[in-house]
């Protein structure tokens with residue numbers, strides 16, 4: 655079972671900030687900004703590459719939830735970034751789709767290729 659499925663099953667601890675039947679959100683263990691939260695589907699899906707048409711609503715729920723969490727953490731007005739890494743070149747480390755919600759400070763533009 656993947657590490658995020660273990661968090662869903664409460665087999666390993668996490669600082670959970672939201673949970674419903676479809677989605678779980680918890681604080682990233684190595685935050686890169688004052689607010690860094692991961693929003694994941696409870697259904698295990700390896701990556702964006704593995705999405706199926708029936709998952710479209712689930713992805714919408716993840717993004718909607720990111721917005722609601724941004725509001726509750728008071729970063730809604732100033733703005734924030736949402737990020738989903740995919741595959742090796744995208745820098746994905748955990749093979750369970752996760753949406754990063756990053757904010758609480760003005761963020762750099764650093765998403766360019768390594769030359």
Ligand code: AMP
Pocket residue numbers: 657668681682683684685692738739745746747748749
């Ligand atoms: P990515 O590189 O997009 O796959 O992001 C994986 C993220 O998961 C990283 O930001 C890690 O800090 C975070 N992470 C890994 N293990 C845990 C954990 N047990 N609890 C919370 N966040 C984690």
Ligand code: ZN
Pocket residue numbers: 655656657658659660698699749750
């Ligand atoms: Zn999983």
